[in-house]
Each structure stands twice: as structure tokens, then as C-alpha cells.
Amino acid sequence: MRVVLSTYGSRGDVQPMAGLAVRLRELGAEVRVCAPADEEFAKLLGGFGVELVPVGPSARALTTEAPPPSSLPERAAAVIACQFDAVIAAAEGCDAMVATGMMPAAAGGRSVAEKLGIRSVSVTFQQLTLPSLRRPPLAYQGRPFPPEVTDNRVLWDLDAQSIDALFGEALNTNRASIGLPPVDNVRDYVIGDRPWLATDPVLDPWQETPDLDVVQTGAWILPDQRPLPAELVSFLDAGEPPVYVGFGSMPMHGSKDAAQVAIEAVRAQGRRVLVGRGWADLGLIDDQDDCFAVGEVNHQALFGRVAAVVHHGGAGTTTTAARAGAPQVVVPQLADQPYWAHRVADLGIGAAHDGPTPAFASLSAALGTALTPETRARARAVAGEIRTDGATVAAKLLLEMIGRERPTASA
Known part of the structure; x- marks a missing residue:
């Protein structure tokens, strides 16, 4: 056939x-x-x-x-x-x-x-x-x-x-x-x-x-068996689980501001930051060792090792993070992404950011919700219900x- x-x-x-x-x-x-x-x-x-x-x-x-x-x-x-x-x-x-x-x-x-x-x-x-x-x-x-x-x-x-x-x-x-x-x-x-x-x-x-x-x-x-790059593994092993920030295929016009806001908001929570470049080509804002930037990697393996996932709310990223039991902060840009943001919030597995443009205060509030022990526990519970x-x-x-x-x- x-x-x-x-x-x-x-x-x-x-x-x-x-x-x-x-x-x-x-x-x-x-x-x-x-x-x-x-x-x-x-x-x-x-x-x-x-x-x-x-x-x-x-x-x-x-x-x-x-x-x-x-x-x-x-x-x-x-x-x-x-x-x-x-x-x-x-x-x-x-x-x-x-x-x-x-x-x-x-x-x-x-x-x-x-x-x-x-x-x-x-x-x-x-x-x-x-x-x-x-x-x-x-x-x-x-x-x-x-x-x-x-x-x-x-x-x-x-x-x-x-x-x-x-x-x-x-x-x-x-x-x-x-x-x-x-x-x-x-x-x-x-x-x-x-x-x-x-x-x-x-x-x-x-x-x-x-x-x-x-x-x-x-x-x-799509089952992904690729190993994580050695430098990324070294970063993950060097401290507490970081917060991943990446917006996938969204261009995020004004991405330099998006990266700066996100990194500063995550740091304010006392967390390290892992930046996914994506189609917005996000990057680091300084040379401090609490941040690391990655390109296209195995999210199925990565999301199980992070404290939370900040993303755009695409169906694939939402599902992958949910399967990994990772709390989510969804910053929806367009189309179906606000829907996925609300689903994440309704299920108690993360927070829906209000609107497409993250600001320090709004993203910090969403991270405060996603990083609670209650959200982590709920995300892990829902992970066991996701069909494969x-x-x-x-x-x-x-x-x-x-x-x-x-x-x-x-x-």
C-alpha cells in the first residue's frame, strides 16, 4: 500500500x-x-x-x-x-x-x-x-x-x-x-x-x-530517541533545573525584547534559564553562566529536565510539555494558541499569559503560578493521562x- x-x-x-x-x-x-x-x-x-x-x-x-x-x-x-x-x-x-x-x-x-x-x-x-x-x-x-x-x-x-x-x-x-x-x-x-x-x-x-x-x-x-547535546547536558547537570523559554515557529518580532524580558523574569524567580532560539532567533542577553541557548533539540528528553516551559502555545509544544510533566507558561501569539493557553490554565498544569507580548510583571506573575509545588504535582498527574x-x-x-x-x- x-x-x-x-x-x-x-x-x-x-x-x-x-x-x-x-x-x-x-x-x-x-x-x-x-x-x-x-x-x-x-x-x-x-x-x-x-x-x-x-x-x-x-x-x-x-x-x-x-x-x-x-x-x-x-x-x-x-x-x-x-x-x-x-x-x-x-x-x-x-x-x-x-x-x-x-x-x-x-x-x-x-x-x-x-x-x-x-x-x-x-x-x-x-x-x-x-x-x-x-x-x-x-x-x-x-x-x-x-x-x-x-x-x-x-x-x-x-x-x-x-x-x-x-x-x-x-x-x-x-x-x-x-x-x-x-x-x-x-x-x-x-x-x-x-x-x-x-x-x-x-x-x-x-x-x-x-x-x-x-x-x-x-x-x-513522533518518538524522539536523539541524545541531548553534550554541552546542554553539562549545563543541565551544573545546577537546579532551568526554565526553558522558546517560541517555536513564531517569529516574535522584537525578539530581543522578548528574550530580555523572559530572562530577567526567570532570574527574578531565582531560576536558571535555557533559551530556545526557534524561528524568532532568540539569544542570550549577557555572558552570565546561568543562561544557555540551544537550537533544535529533542524536546521530549529536554522537557523532563526543566522546571517549567515558557512557550507560544502550539499544539505540539503543549502536548510535549504535558507528556513530560513540565509546568507551562503559555504566551499565545495567534490562531489556536490562546485556546491552548486556556486549556493549560484550566487543567492546572500551568498559567496562561494575558496577551502575546510578555512584560516583566506579567511574565513574573505567570511564572509564580507555574513554579508552585501544586502546579508541578498537577502537571505530573496529568502527564500520566496523556495517550501515546x-x-x-x-x-x-x-x-x-x-x-x-x-x-x-x-x-
Whole structure:
């Protein structure tokens, strides 16, 4: 059996696909992953012997350029075109596709599968894009919902209209180029009849809704066996567990200020500091020996050795810290990150920082909560409840799906 996994986005969109790819290979499937042409993604997948088919420009460059919101439709059009250019060739002869990533990329992937007549499933790594009358949708940058509208059903209708306005023309132009009919509702086309939610049910409980049949598989965790660098181990061994500060794939414009505020706030708690450079390229502010900076390392091994994790609130980082039993301080920047911040606070495993810009006083208050013995005890208790079989569950479901009748290719 041959499977193609298609995504476009940050590391949080690519690493779970690597986790699924590893499990699929263990079950005998041939797998290739279509993802942005970033060197770190190629290295990540290559380390597990998984083929990367590069799609489009660097996701890091696209993220850190910080374009105005008005450029979103143009960028989306380029992403969709790249999907059609690269994924069609990669998916030829495959039995199934898993599509995820930013909405236009997933729409392109699903369209490719439709054209080739292969089964496809849509997956999301957070539930906020799945319509539910229990909560409002996320608003796209530069397209806020009318403040007077509070009915969730109306807001979800507006969400569909907004997505069509942003991505519909580009998607349907590309679909027409390969002989596919236009899509009337981009969001519902991407989600499909039975989407998968690849998140942990403790951290992200899905509440059943009559409007959508969602399969929650658990988070797709990629087991990481890499040893920590020797210099990092020496730093960890030299004193009490430090507080890790890193914002992953978030550019954190004004990152020098973010690093300074974070280091000073952690020091004020009497703790050492471990700075994760990330896409913001955070660095040290002086040469004191209570601070150390690292690049891309094994977070699964590292987070078990820190006093707390200060991060942006991506689904992957939140799950990894929770599995490690590390208290968290979430400084959410955008999209689903405020949701994860509130989940961390609601579960009692850390603190949600108020807003995206840390100040000394606000970050100190959040650290004061995260570093209490009560929070540490709660974080360790929740760690034992996190599922680790999500990628295996998804791999088995996908192979079962392949075993059913193959759909007919579009003419």
C-alpha cells in the first residue's frame, strides 16, 4: 500500500505527519510526505528514512516575512498552485492521502486526491477550525467578525464566507486547470464528512456535535530517541533545573525584547534559564553562566529536565510539555494558541499569559503560578493521562480505509 501525506505550514504541521509516516511504515505501507522545502523538515523526515517531496517556498521564510493581511489571498494562491504542481506527481499510484496544513494547502491536497481518484482524509491538529455551535470560529487576520454578531451559527456561516472570499477563486482556478468542477464551500470541502482530530482527548476534549462526525485519534507523537547535546547536558547537570523559554515557529518580532524580558523574569524567580532560539532567533542577553541557548533539540528528553516551559502555545509544544510533566507558561501569539493557553490554565498544569507580548510583571506573575509545588504535582498527574498511541490509531484507520472500495478517478 502507498500513502501520501500532504501538508504546508510550520513544524507543528510537519512533525505529526512524520509521526504518522513512521507508524504507517511499521505496518508495511510505503509513505512519502509532501511538505515545505525547509532544510529542517528534510532533516527531520530523513532521520526516519521517510521521503520528503518539497512543496512550495520555505515555510520559515513565509512566516518570518510578516506580510500585511491583504497579501493572504495572493499567498494562498501560490500555495494552492504549488500543491497542484508537486502533489499530483507525488500522489500518482498512491492508495490514499492525508491532507492537512493551512486551509488552502489542504484544499489543494484534497483536490489532487479527487482528481486521481484516491481516498483522502482531512486532519486538523486543533479543533477550532471544526464547526461547532458550542463555540465561535477563529477570525482570520484582517477579517474580524462584526462585534454585534454573537450567534455561533451565524458566525460559522460568516466563517465559511470569509474562507471562500480568501481562497475560493484561487482554488477553483487551479481545479479548472485539471478538469475539476468548482467548489462552492471551501471550508466544508476541506473538512469533508468525517474529519480526523489528531489531539489528545485530555488536553483537547472533543464534544460530540450532531453537525459533524469527528474521529479523535489522539495526538500523532513522533518518538524522539536523539541524545541531548553534550554541552546542554553539562549545563543541565551544573545546577537546579532551568526554565526553558522558546517560541517555536513564531517569529516574535522584537525578539530581543522578548528574550530580555523572559530572562530577567526567570532570574527574578531565582531560576536558571535555557533559551530556545526557534524561528524568532532568540539569544542570550549577557555572558552570565546561568543562561544557555540551544537550537533544535529533542524536546521530549529536554522537557523532563526543566522546571517549567515558557512557550507560544502550539499544539505540539503543549502536548510535549504535558507528556513530560513540565509546568507551562503559555504566551499565545495567534490562531489556536490562546485556546491552548486556556486549556493549560484550566487543567492546572500551568498559567496562561494575558496577551502575546510578555512584560516583566506579567511574565513574573505567570511564572509564580507555574513554579508552585501544586502546579508541578498537577502537571505530573496529568502527564500520566496523556495517550501515546494516536499515530498508531490513525495509521490503522487509514489502512482499513484503503481496504475499502477505491473511488473512481475524475475524467
